[in-house]
Amino acid sequence: MPTTPPRPIIGVFDSGFGGLTVLRALLRTIHGAHFLYIGDTARLPYGAKSRATVSRYAVESARLLEFRGAQLIVIACNTATALALDDIRAAVRVPVVGVIEPGADATAAAIANSLGAPFMEQSDITGPQVLVLATDATVQSHAYRAACSTLGLRATEKACPLLVPLVEEGWTDHPVTREVIRIYLREALATCTPRGVLLGCTHYPLIHSAIETELHALHASAVVIDSAQATASAVADELRTLRLHTQLSATASTFDCFATDSVEKFQRLGSHFLAQPIDTVHLLDLGG
Amino acid sequence: MPTTPPRPIIGVFDSGFGGLTVLRALLRTIHGAHFLYIGDTARLPYGAKSRATVSRYAVESARLLEFRGAQLIVIACNTATALALDDIRAAVRVPVVGVIEPGADATAAAIANSLGAPFMEQSDITGPQVLVLATDATVQSHAYRAACSTLGLRATEKACPLLVPLVEEGWTDHPVTREVIRIYLREALATCTPRGVLLGCTHYPLIHSAIETELHALHASAVVIDSAQATASAVADELRTLRLHTQLSATASTFDCFATDSVEKFQRLGSHFLAQPIDTVHLLDLGG
Numbered sequence: 001m002p003t004t005p006p007r008p009i010i011g012v013f014d015s016g017f018g019g020l021t022v023l024r025a026l027l028r029t030i031h032g033a034h035f036l037y038i039g040d041t042a043r044l045p046y047g048a049k050s051r052a053t054v055s056r057y058a059v060e061s062a063r064l065l066e067f068r069g070a071q072l073i074v075i076a077c078n079t080a081t082a083l084a085l086d087d088i089r090a091a092v093r094v095p096v097v098g099v100i101e102p103g104a105d106a107t108a109a110a111i112a113n114s115l116g117a118p119f120m121e122q123s124d125i126t127g128p129q130v131l132v133l134a135t136d137a138t139v140q141s142h143a144y145r146a147a148c149s150t151l152g153l154r155a156t157e158k159a160c161p162l163l164v165p166l167v168e169e170g171w172t173d174h175p176v177t178r179e180v181i182r183i184y185l186r187e188a189l190a191t192c193t194p195r196g197v198l199l200g201c202t203h204y205p206l207i208h209s210a211i212e213t214e215l216h217a218l219h220a221s222a223v224v225i226d227s228a229q230a231t232a233s234a235v236a237d238e239l240r241t242l243r244l245h246t247q248l249s250a251t252a253s254t255f256d257c258f259a260t261d262s263v264e265k266f267q268r269l270g271s272h273f274l275a276q277p278i279d280t281v282h283l284l285d286l287g288g
Numbered sequence: 289m290p291t292t293p294p295r296p297i298i299g300v301f302d303s304g305f306g307g308l309t310v311l312r313a314l315l316r317t318i319h320g321a322h323f324l325y326i327g328d329t330a331r332l333p334y335g336a337k338s339r340a341t342v343s344r345y346a347v348e349s350a351r352l353l354e355f356r357g358a359q360l361i362v363i364a365c366n367t368a369t370a371l372a373l374d375d376i377r378a379a380v381r382v383p384v385v386g387v388i389e390p391g392a393d394a395t396a397a398a399i400a401n402s403l404g405a406p407f408m409e410q411s412d413i414t415g416p417q418v419l420v421l422a423t424d425a426t427v428q429s430h431a432y433r434a435a436c437s438t439l440g441l442r443a444t445e446k447a448c449p450l451l452v453p454l455v456e457e458g459w460t461d462h463p464v465t466r467e468v469i470r471i472y473l474r475e476a477l478a479t480c481t482p483r484g485v486l487l488g489c490t491h492y493p494l495i496h497s498a499i500e501t502e503l504h505a506l507h508a509s510a511v512v513i514d515s516a517q518a519t520a521s522a523v524a525d526e527l528r529t530l531r532l533h534t535q536l537s538a539t540a541s542t543f544d545c546f547a548t549d550s551v552e553k554f555q556r557l558g559s560h561f562l563a564q565p566i567d568t569v570h571l572l573d574l575g576g
Contacts, residue, residue: 042341049550176467179463180464
């Protein structure tokens with residue numbers, strides 16, 4: 001009698017809660033797998049920190065996920081992807097998927113769709129414009145500009161440091177948040193006319209519709225894209241490449257959460273990002 | 289010929305930049321000393337983290353300051369004082385001064401002054417009310433409530449998580465910041481009628497006048513106190529107790545800054561908090 005092969009184990013990590021929007025998309029897209037999620041909440045946020053520090057933290061999480069059996073690692077954090085993708089790939093032996101390339105790909109596809117025509121033959125000087133909203137560290141890395149450029153898109157990157165604290169305060173539908181979004185968008189739209197707005201931070205899907213509303217109020221007709229779903233699709237593709245998809249089943253995927261700070265807070269705040277209850281969170285010591 | 293005694297060395301630490309408002313008051317108040325300042329910027333902010341994590345981080349900074357020769361340590365951080373004062377005192381052999389007790393003392397004095405009469409004979413049930421604005425972790429510790437209670441003051445503690453990011457964004461004189469202050473104050477004033485408002489976070493001195501303005505716009509006649517100057521006075525007293533004041537001179541104090549993340553960012557952002565240029569910042573590895 002053949003034994004059932006074990007479920008593929010997929011590791012996912014972020015500085016805290018934002019990456020749970022990526023886990024949410026992964027759970028929706030991929031069935032029959034087991035996810036390990038690390039939120040490095042004792043050292044969050046990464047978005048205003050230096051490349052050396054973010055890289056050191058991210059490599060610790062990635063190594064731990066590999067040690068715990070992850071066959072594929074997802075960096076569910078734009079800052080860590082922007083600053084540390086190469087370091088993480090060098091530190092582990094399993095494949096690593098970040099959020100930036102899938103996000104840029106999805107944006108290119110959405111813009112081509114909205115234009116009703118491909119634009120790949122254009123150069124990144126004359127190609128369609130994209131506005132990337134992200135943390136300070138992600139913007140300063142220019143990782144999105146580079147990823148968009150290879151797709152023929154011209155990216156303008158705008159740092160929006162207040163949006164993460166506003167989302168974490170729970171003010172996702174609040175006049176102050178709308179006002180802050182309006183200020184950031186007005187500043188950005190003074191220098192570009194984007195066809196697409198890419199949400200380059202895993203917190204921003206929670207204010208997706210607020211960003212869309214303010215964008216339209218400023219008479220910009222850009223399509224708004226978040227990278228969570230695009231990343232989930234890229235992970236599904238990677239599972240096929242690795243031939244792990246044969247081990248998937250139709251049953252819902254399962255997940256385990258680990259946090260480096262208060263597990264109670266992770267359960268409480270994390271549930272909003274994951275849009276479902278988180279029953280158990282394990283406390284994790286990364287030595288920081 | 290008698291040798292000149294060495295300058296007293298005073299250690300000061302915070303999760304990042306806010307404690308520089310305390311260092312600023314210390315430099316103004318105490319001449320002829322040498323200050324060592326640690327900003328644990330790689331792991332900031334502390335304000336939303338758990339007691340265990342904040343305590344671990346704070347003890348590491350305090351131990352390092354003692355190792356580097358500090359004869360007195362100042363916790364220039366409300367959250368670390370609220371959550372870890374006892375742990376820090378147990379971890380080092382030199383005296384430790386926090387910001388909470390001096391802040392509460394200064395508030396009691398200011399209220400007594402504004403009333404034109406002492407109130408110490410009143411109990412903390414009937415005593416004057418104080419509104420404490422602070423981070424989430426400081427509020428949840430109720431350290432201010434306890435410190436105020438021993439002085440016959442009734443404290444209402446209000447968490448204001450967005451004020452630190454707004455100050456760090458540089459929006460110290462901005463309509464959004466005023467609106468956020470108004471929202472927090474309106475919520476707090478619905479439950480108390482304070483004679484004093486205590487700024488229980490070292491970032492808030494940078495928005496002292498905005499808080500005062502919004503408070504008066506809401507027809508509250510409370511006096512606004514920040515603990516930086518009160519802490520500097522407590523440190524001067526402690527130097528006398530330790531008989532270190534005999535080693536002070538009339539020359540300006542000097543200082544060295546250490547940061548656990550980008551030294552460039554510390555120089556740039558820190559100068560606003562210190563209100564003077566920071567020439568040199570040393571990179572420090574606390575192992576986190």
